[in-house]
Amino acid sequence: MTTALRAEVRKLTTTQVWVWMIVLAVGLTLLVTALTSAFTEPDAGGEPLEAALNAATSFGYVIAAVLGVIGVTGEYRHLTVTPTFLSVPRRGTVIGAKIALYFATGLLLGLLCMGAAIAVGVPWMSARGIDVDLGAESTMRIIIGGIITVAIFGIIGVGVGALIRNQVAAVVGLIIYLFLIEGILSAIPRVQEAYPYLPGGAAAGLIRTDDPNVQSPVDLLEPWQGGVLLLAYGLIFAIVGSLLTVRRDVT
Amino acid sequence: MVDQPGRIVVAGLSKSFGEVRAVDNLSFTVEPGSVTGFLGPNGAGKTTTLRMLLGLVTPTSGTATIGGIPYPAIPHPMRTVGAVLEASSFHPGRTARNHIRVYATASGIPESRADEVLAQVGLTDAARRKAKTFSLGMRQRLGLAFALLGDPRVLLLDEPANGLDPEGIRWLRGFLRSLADEGRTVLVSSHLLTEVQQSADRVVILSQGRLVREGSMDELASSAGETVVVRSPQADALGAALTTAGGSVSGAGEPGLLRVSGLEARAVGHAAFTAGVELHELRSEKADLEKLFFQLTQPQFAAGQHGGPPPGGPPPGVVPGPLPTQTPGGVR
Numbered sequence: 001m002t003t004a005l006r007a008e009v010r011k012l013t014t015t016q017v018w019v020w021m022i023v024l025a026v027g028l029t030l031l032v033t034a035l036t037s038a039f040t041e042p043d044a045g046g047e048p049l050e051a052a053l054n055a056a057t058s059f060g061y062v063i064a065a066v067l068g069v070i071g072v073t074g075e076y077r078h079l080t081v082t083p084t085f086l087s088v089p090r091r092g093t094v095i096g097a098k099i100a101l102y103f104a105t106g107l108l109l110g111l112l113c114m115g116a117a118i119a120v121g122v123p124w125m126s127a128r129g130i131d132v133d134l135g136a137e138s139t140m141r142i143i144i145g146g147i148i149t150v151a152i153f154g155i156i157g158v159g160v161g162a163l164i165r166n167q168v169a170a171v172v173g174l175i176i177y178l179f180l181i182e183g184i185l186s187a188i189p190r191v192q193e194a195y196p197y198l199p200g201g202a203a204a205g206l207i208r209t210d211d212p213n214v215q216s217p218v219d220l221l222e223p224w225q226g227g228v229l230l231l232a233y234g235l236i237f238a239i240v241g242s243l244l245t246v247r248r249d250v251t
Numbered sequence: 252m253v254d255q256p257g258r259i260v261v262a263g264l265s266k267s268f269g270e271v272r273a274v275d276n277l278s279f280t281v282e283p284g285s286v287t288g289f290l291g292p293n294g295a296g297k298t299t300t301l302r303m304l305l306g307l308v309t310p311t312s313g314t315a316t317i318g319g320i321p322y323p324a325i326p327h328p329m330r331t332v333g334a335v336l337e338a339s340s341f342h343p344g345r346t347a348r349n350h351i352r353v354y355a356t357a358s359g360i361p362e363s364r365a366d367e368v369l370a371q372v373g374l375t376d377a378a379r380r381k382a383k384t385f386s387l388g389m390r391q392r393l394g395l396a397f398a399l400l401g402d403p404r405v406l407l408l409d410e411p412a413n414g415l416d417p418e419g420i421r422w423l424r425g426f427l428r429s430l431a432d433e434g435r436t437v438l439v440s441s442h443l444l445t446e447v448q449q450s451a452d453r454v455v456i457l458s459q460g461r462l463v464r465e466g467s468m469d470e471l472a473s474s475a476g477e478t479v480v481v482r483s484p485q486a487d488a489l490g491a492a493l494t495t496a497g498g499s500v501s502g503a504g505e506p507g508l509l510r511v512s513g514l515e516a517r518a519v520g521h522a523a524f525t526a527g528v529e530l531h532e533l534r535s536e537k538a539d540l541e542k543l544f545f546q547l548t549q550p551q552f553a554a555g556q557h558g559g560p561p562p563g564g565p566p567p568g569v570v571p572g573p574l575p576t577q578t579p580g581g582v583r
Contacts, residue, residue, distance in 0.1 A: 007357035014349035015342055079340040082307065083397055086334055087357035089306050089323035250307040251299070 004088050004097040008071075012101060017070060022109060025063040029056040029113045030120055037124035042131075049132045050142055052121045053114060057146035057207050060113040061153035062178060064106035066171055068157020071098050072241075073167035081250055095242045098158045099234075106154030110147035118143075145207040145223050152230045156199060159237020162246050186218065196221045202229040256318040257283035257404040257436045259304065264313035266299050266460075273299045275460040276313070281438050281453075283404070286431045288447035288468075289440040291457035292548050297440040298336070300457075301409050305334055317405055329358035333398030334407040338390045338414060340397075343383030347374055347393050350382060351400060360401055368396040373422075387414030395426075405436040412446050424450040444544040458548040475543040479511045479519045482532035492526035493519060507531075 012018050032055040040048040072095075075081040088094050118134065125132045133139060157174070164170040182200035186192045195201040195218055205226025221229065259281035266274040274296040281287045291297050302308040304315040306323035317325065317332055325331050341350045351365040369378045372392040377385070385393065391414055398406055408427075412420050427450050431437045441447050447454070454471055456464040464471065483489045486507045490500045498514035511519055516535045523530050 003359050004357060007353055010349070010353045010356050011342075011345075014346070014353065015344040017344075074342065078342045079337055080342060082336050082340045083354050084357070085307060086305060087329050087354045089325075089328055249302070249309060251302065 001093055001096065004093050005100055007087070008094075008097045008101045012071065012105070018067060018105065021063050021067050022112060025059045025109055026112050026116045028059040029116045032056075032059075033117045033121045034124070037121055037128065037130075040125070040128075040130060042129040047138070048125060048130055049117075049121050049134070050139055052117045053139070053142045053146060054207060056113040056117040057110070057142070057149055057203075060106075060110050060146070060150035061203060062175065064102070064109050064150045064154040065157035065160070065174055065178070067105055067109075068098070068102040068154045068159075069161040069170045069174060070157075070167065071102055072158055072161030073165055073170050076165045077167045085250060091246050092242050095158065095162055095238055095246060099155050099238055102154035102158050103151050104154075106151035107147065109154075110150030113150065114143050114147055141223060142207050145227070148227055149203045149206050149230065152227070152234055153203070155231070155234030156237060159234050159239075159241055162238055162241025163244070165245055192218050196226075197229065199230060199233050202226040202233070206230060255283065257434075258319075259315075259317055259405065259436060259438060260319070261300065261304070261315045262313055264300065264303060264315055265311045266296075266303060266308060267311045273460050274303070274310075277457070277460065277462055278313075279455045279462060279465050281436055281455070283436045284431060284434045285452040286427050286437045286439060286447070286450050288444070288451035288454040289438050289457070290444055290447065290454055290544065290548075291440075291442065293442050294459075295442075295457040295548065296460035297442075297457060298409055299460075301334070301336065301407050301438075301440065304407060305332070305336075307336075327358065327401065329354070329360065329401035329403065331401070331403055332405045332407065333401060333403035334409075335391070335394040335398045335411050336409050338387060338394060338410075340394065341382040341390075344381055346379050346381055347385070347396075348378040350393065351396055354397060355400055358401060364400055364402075368399045371399060372396045388416060388419050391415055391419075403435070406430060406438070408437070408439045410440055410442070412441065420446070444541055448540060456544065456547055463547045471543070472540060475540055477512075477515070477535050479514060479516045479533070479535050480508065481511060481519055481523070481530060481534075482508050483523070483528055483530050485528045488526060489523055489528045489530075492522045492528060496522040498522075 029052075033052040036048050036052045036055075075084055084094060085091060122132055122134060160174055161170050164173060178200055182195065182198055185198065186195040186201065196205055202221060203226065205221035206223050208220050208223060208226075220226065261280070262278050264274055264277045265272070277296070277300060289297055289301075299308060300315070303310050304317065304322060306321060315321065322328055322332060345353075347369060348365055351368060352362050355362050355365050366375070366378065369375055372395050374389065374392050374396060377389060382390070382393065391411055395408075395411065398408070412423055415423060427437050427439060431452070439447060439451070444454075448468070451468055453467050454464065455462065466474075480503055481489065484507060486509055490509055493500050493509070493511055493514065496514060496518060498511045498519065501510050502508070503510040514522070516533060520530070520533055523533075
């Protein structure tokens with residue numbers, strides 16, 4: 001398992017995709033934080049720093065999931081799945097190593113996004129006279145919950161990639177689901193009651209904010225419940241993918 | 252049977268992809284210390300068989316073992332078996348050296364081996380280039396470097412000569428020969444007999460997923476059969492005499508010219524002399540291996556009418572078609 005994990009680390013770090021993905025997530029976080037800092041009126045109320053941290057989490061978890069998806073589907077796309085399974089014939093070990101790696105990658109990505117939002121947002125907002133309190137309970141909850149969310153989405157990405165081996169289908173499907181489908185579902189009466197239990201809803205529970213401007217249409221889960229549910233989604237996708245898809249013939 | 256290290260045993264192996272029976276009750280053995288040509292036209296089931304040997308494809312029935320063990324159960328598989336499958340199994344943005352080092356890490360082989368195997372296949376100068384810049388011939392060499400990483404006793408190579416230039420093919424032949432001379436088992440597939448004719452000691456020939464011939468290169472050459480061509484103004488009388496002598500006689504394309512198989516030139520001359528038939532020409536023709544290979548792998552011969560039935564295969568004369576699945580021994 002440790003050799004398989006070390007090989008996965010080497011796979012990730014010997015191509016450029018991870019660098020560009022981190023640049024993209026941190027860049028988008030900086031952009032949103034800068035816009036929020038520059039244009040929020042000091043006496044508008046609400047929690048602009050929490051809004052920026054929320055945005056950082058969203059960019060982070062989408063990119064973490066995409067990295068996880070690429071980590072699995074890239075093997076099929078570039079046919080490296082052949083040498084991978086020749087060097088580690090136990091396929092579950094390969095998927096397990098990828099889960100560990102992309103959880104860690106998500107952790108790093110979450111830290112970078114949060115760090116970027118705090119490093120730019122806190123001084124800028126303070127300078128404009130906006131009341132920011134980094135130590136507030138709800139702010140701390142978003143920072144820690146957000147980092148955990150991003151990390152768990154790395155696992156979800158591996159799971160989705162294992163289920164849907166086609167890279168384009170998996171990446172596009174994932175993004176459409178996270179950005180469109182869950183938003184639509186959460187707006188439909190009755191159906192929206194399921195939203196807290198969907199992956200995006202579970203993530204929203206994990207990083208719930210007290211900002212009255214960011215209101216969910218339904219009651220979200222408690223942060224710890226959201227976290228456990230999110231992790232369960234990631235692991236179930238990965239296990240089902242391993243049992244159904246990854247075991248198939250490599251031709 | 253003693254499970255000798257490095258011996259490849261395929262027993263009653265079958266694989267169906269939906270309706271298509273890609274490999275059909277295939278059995279053969281590959282002995283260590285030899286280069287074995289694994290031959291058949293495209294679609295004969297060579298790649299599927301190699302992938303079953305490597306645990307990448309699960310057989311529908313039958314077994315494929317290396318040293319008596321299925322590949323996924325071998326403790327350090329890359330140190331026992333090296334394989335080259337498709338020519339482009341790498342990330343285009345990763346350098347050749349990093350590609351090899353990834354799999355060295357995965358199989359617990361020291362990283363320093365990466366530079367050694369790249370040197371062995373002549374890729375030292377290109378080691379730090381991204382794989383996407385490689386020509387097809389260089390990709391084949393990179394695949395070979397991956398196969399050699401664990402210094403394996405057994406090498407399975409699927410069409411390694413594809414994309415190599417004549418110089419590369421010559422190099423590959425010598426390379427495979429030297430690996431076999433070190434006592435390794437080398438199984439190399441090709442759709443061209445001529446490609447392995449000079450380097451292979453033995454051949455396993457497939458057609459439509461079935462074994463049509465297994466044996467040494469020499470046996471194949473002798474079964475291609477020397478034929479004797481004979482010209483006589485009394486062809487009818489000569490034909491009768493030769494048939495009586497045990498030969499099998501056919502026309503050779505022009506009046507008075509006969510092609511005889513089953514008799515040596517000496518025996519043909521003797522039969523003509525005894526029958527008092529005048530001869531104008533008597534010569535023997537060398538076996539045409541390529542032609543024999545072509546005949547063996549024609550669909551209508553796939554059931555094994557030529558050269559006897561394959562072991563475990565259908566009896567001679569059985570029309571090729573759907574056969575009852577039978578797995579003599581080694582049922583999973």
